[in-house]
Amino acid sequence: MPYSKKNNDLQPEGNLKDELTAGIVGYLTMVYIVVVNGSILSEAGITLEAGMMATILASFLGTLIMGWFAKLPLILIPGMGINALFAYSIVIGSGLTYQEGLTVILIAAIIFMITAFSRLGVLLRDAIPDTLKHGITAGLGLFLILIGLEKMGLVVSGSSSVIAIGDFTSPIVIAGIITLFLAIFLFIRNVPANFLITMVAGTAIAYLFGTVDMSAGTTLEINPGELLFIPSFTAINELSFWLAVFPLAIILIFENMGILHGQLEMLDRHEQYKRAYQVTSFSTLTCAFFGTSPTVSAAENAAVIASKGKTGKAAITAALLFLGTIVIIPWISIIPDTAISPILIIVGILMAQNLRHIPLDNLAEAMPGFLIVVLIPFTYSIADGMAFGFIAYPIIKLAQGRLKDLSPTLMVISLLFLFDLTIKAIGL
Numbered sequence: 001m002p003y004s005k006k007n008n009d010l011q012p013e014g015n016l017k018d019e020l021t022a023g024i025v026g027y028l029t030m031v032y033i034v035v036v037n038g039s040i041l042s043e044a045g046i047t048l049e050a051g052m053m054a055t056i057l058a059s060f061l062g063t064l065i066m067g068w069f070a071k072l073p074l075i076l077i078p079g080m081g082i083n084a085l086f087a088y089s090i091v092i093g094s095g096l097t098y099q100e101g102l103t104v105i106l107i108a109a110i111i112f113m114i115t116a117f118s119r120l121g122v123l124l125r126d127a128i129p130d131t132l133k134h135g136i137t138a139g140l141g142l143f144l145i146l147i148g149l150e151k152m153g154l155v156v157s158g159s160s161s162v163i164a165i166g167d168f169t170s171p172i173v174i175a176g177i178i179t180l181f182l183a184i185f186l187f188i189r190n191v192p193a194n195f196l197i198t199m200v201a202g203t204a205i206a207y208l209f210g211t212v213d214m215s216a217g218t219t220l221e222i223n224p225g226e227l228l229f230i231p232s233f234t235a236i237n238e239l240s241f242w243l244a245v246f247p248l249a250i251i252l253i254f255e256n257m258g259i260l261h262g263q264l265e266m267l268d269r270h271e272q273y274k275r276a277y278q279v280t281s282f283s284t285l286t287c288a289f290f291g292t293s294p295t296v297s298a299a300e301n302a303a304v305i306a307s308k309g310k311t312g313k314a315a316i317t318a319a320l321l322f323l324g325t326i327v328i329i330p331w332i333s334i335i336p337d338t339a340i341s342p343i344l345i346i347v348g349i350l351m352a353q354n355l356r357h358i359p360l361d362n363l364a365e366a367m368p369g370f371l372i373v374v375l376i377p378f379t380y381s382i383a384d385g386m387a388f389g390f391i392a393y394p395i396i397k398l399a400q401g402r403l404k405d406l407s408p409t410l411m412v413i414s415l416l417f418l419f420d421l422t423i424k425a426i427g428l
Contacts, residue, residue, distance in 0.1 A: 015308070016313065018307070018308040018309070018310075019073070019308075019309060019311055019313035019314045020314070020317050021307055021308070022304045022305075022307035022308055022309025022317075023073075023309065023313070023315065023316070023317025023318040023321070024317065024318075025192065025193075025303055025304065026075050026301065026303060026304035026307070026309065026314065026315075026318045027075075027317070027318040027322065028192070028193040028196055029192075029193055029196070029300045029303045029304075030059075030075055030077055030195075030298055030300050031196055031321075031322070031325060032195040032196055032198075032199055032340075032343055033055060033059070033077045033078060033080075033298075034055050034056055034322075034325055034329075034332065035052065035199060035332055035333075035335045036080075036343055036344065037051065037052075037055040037077075037078045037292065037293065038050075038051030038052035038054075038333075039151075039337065039340055040083045040084060040087050040147075040293075041054065041055075041083065041086075041087060041291075041292060041293065043087045043088070043092070044087040044088075044091040044098055044101065045091065045097070045098040046098055046291065048333055049333055050291065051292070052329050052332070052333065053227065053326065054229075054287075054291040054292035055077070055078055055292050056322055056323065056325050056326055057227075057290045057292075057323075058076075058078060058283070058286060058287045058290040058292045059075070059076060059077045059078070059295065059319070059322045060319050060320075060323040061283065061290075061319075062077075062279075062280075062283030062286065062295045063075045063315050063316075063318055063319035063322065064315070064316060064319035064320075065279050065282065065283060066276070066279050066280075066283070066297075066312070066315050067311075067312030067314070067315030067316035067318075067319060068312060069275070069279055070275045070276045070279045070312065071311055071312040072264075072267070072272055072276055072311075072312060072315065073267070073301070073304050073305065073309030073310060073311060073312065073313075073314035073315050074260075074276065074297045074298075074301050074304070074315055075297070075298050075300075075301055075304065075315060075318045075319075076279075076280065076283050076295040076296065076297055077295055077296070077298045078287070078293045078294065078296075079255065079293070079294060079295065079296035080140075080344070080347045080348075080351070081137075081141070081143065081144060081251075081255075081351060082140075082251060082252070082255070082293050082294050082296065083292075083293035084140070084143055084144060084147060084382070085140075085247070085248060085251065085293075085382045085383075086101060086105065086248070086293035086294075087293070088147075088380065088381075089244070089247075089381050089382050089383055090104050090244045090248065093380075093381055093383075094240045094241070094243070094244045096235055096240070096244065097232060097234075097235075098291075099229060099230065100231075100232045100233075100234060100235040100241065101244075102229055102232070102288045102289075102291060103231035103232055103233055103236065103241075103288070104241065104244045104245050105231075105248065105284070105287055105288040105293070105294055106288035107245045107249075108245050108248040108252055108284075108294075109252070109281065109284040109285040109287070109288060109294065110285065111245075111249040111253075112249060112252045112253055112281045112284055112285075113278075113281040113282065113284075113285060115253050115281075116274075116277045116278045116280070116281035117278060117281075121253065121257070121277065123409060124253055124254070124409065127410045127413070128254060128410065128413075129365070129368075129393060129410070130357065131357075131358050131359065131366065131368060131369035131393075132368060132369060132372065132389055132390060132393060134354040134355070134357040134358050134369055135354075135368065135369030135370065135389050136251065136254070136255075136372055136376075136386060137255070137354040138351060138352045138354040138355045138358070138369075138372075138373045139372045139373045139374075139376030139377070139382070139385050139386075140251075140348075140376065140382065141347075141348040141349065141350065141351025141352035141353075142348060142352055142373060142374075142376065143348070143376050143377045143380075143382060144344045144345070144347055144348030144351065145344070145345050145348035145349065145352070145377075146348075146377045146380075147344055148340075148341040148342065148343075148344030148348060149341070149345065151176075151337040151338075151340065151344070152166075152172070152173065152176030152177070152179075152180070152337060152341035152342075153166040153167070153170055153173040153176060154166045154176060154177065171209040171210060171211050172206075172209075172211050174209060175202075175205050175206045175208075175209040175211055175336075175338045176337075176338035176341055176342070178205050179198065179201065179202035179205055179206075179338055179339055179341075179342050180341070180342040180345065182198060182202070182205075182342075183195075183198040183202070183342035183343065183345075183346060184342075184346070186198060187346055192303075195343050195346075198339065198342055198343060199335055199339045199340065199343070201339075202335075202338055202339025202340075202342065203334065203335050203336060203339045205338070205339075206336045206338050206339060211336055211338065212334060212336050213334065228289055228290065228291075229288070229290065229291035230289075231288050239423060243383070243420050243423065244383070246383075246416060246417075247382060247383035247386055248294075250386070250413070251382075252284060252294055252296075255296060256277065256280050256281075256296055256297065259296060259297045259299065260276050260277055260297055261273065263301050263305070264276065266302065266305050267305060267310070276297070280295070280296065280297060283295045299347075299350065304318075352373075355373065358370065358373075364397075364400060367392060367396060368389040368390070368393040368396065369389060371385075371388045371389045371392050372385050372388065372389035373385075375388050375389075383420070384421070384424075386417065387417035387420055387421050388421075390410075390413060390414045390417045391414055391417055391418050391421070393406075393410070393414065394406050394410070394411060394414050
């Protein structure tokens with residue numbers, strides 16, 4: 001691979017046509033996030049249009065900085081799983097307002113940036129056992145699957161059980177099931193931009209079943225105050241606020257570590273890890289003001305890399321395309337839940353694949369990870385699911401007589417989670 005010397009860094013020389021193509025492919029592969037993330041954010045208290053605008057602006061700026069400063073072909077978009085944590089656990093679950101939830105993001109992002117610009121990030125990375133890291137990712141995946149099934153009506157609250165199968169005579173359920181199987185077919189066939197095609201086809205299917213309100217896409221109605229948000233610090237003295245900050249910061253730190261490590265390995269650009277990590281942390285900080293859940297380096301960047309994207313030109317191309325998405329918001333706002341849910345389910349399945357990294361032949365290591373995997377969807381709380389796994393790990397090591405395997409950092413994190421559950425148990 002040819003390299004050029006620029007700004008004291010070795011940068012690969014990419015073919016301009018390949019870079020532009022990779023950026024376009026990346027955009028088409030990931031533009032689904034505008035609707036999907038906007039839909040999830042709307043559950044937490046803002047309009048769908050405002051959620052989509054926030055997603056576009058955060059994706060544009062984060063990706064632009066990644067391409068310009070880090071010179072990497074990586075696209076940053078709001079993370080699946082993290083958006084569910086923000087909407088369902090931090091805002092709805094903790095009883096915070098949307099603006100107070102954005103302050104949670106702001107504080108967590110500052111903690112993330114401290115780790116990115118210091119050696120603390122390495123300390124934390126080495127302190128958390130792999131089984132817990134994989135358990136978090138897999139648990140988030142199952143949570144997304146559950147949300148997707150609920151949105152399409154295939155799973156509902158049961159009268160004699162916690163959950164039950166939905167009404168198969170409902171046009172919404174029928175449209176959702178058809179779209180789900182179409183999405184699976186396109187994904188398995190590795191059709192380019194399969195998620196985008198799923199949304200378009202799913203909307204057409206829902207229209208045929210009479211479940212789409214076409215009038216919703218005629219005008220763009222966004223309050224100017226929803227273009228940039230001012231985080232509210234009114235809840236900063238409440239314990240629930242800080243109990244929301246902690247799990248978000250942990251997920252931001254460790255999920256981005258794992259994602260960037262894998263993608264830079266694909267690019268053979270390990271020397272750029274620190275800069276990419278710093279850009280990602282700064283992008284997260286901006287999300288608190290754009291009004292969206294934090295961005296991450298998208299898993300779908302594999303498509304950019306496979307399309308021969310090697311430099312920041314690919315990312316800059318995708319960033320500009322994301323910005324251009326603003327003009328089609330009035331039309332994409334009509335996309336129904338049944339066209340979005342299959343994407344949530346498939347992404348959830350991809351995340352759940354991390355189950356294979358949990359050592360099933362070593363139950364002492366596997367149990368904490370599985371507690372996280374199971375309890376995140378069953379408690380409908382990402383933070384609570386994480387807590388049980390982190391508390392169980394040192395207990396199991398104590399039972400084995402292997403306390404020397406526990407780092408002081410892990411013990412502090414586990415005790416904080418124990419404190420969190422204790423406070424909830426006594427009703428504070």
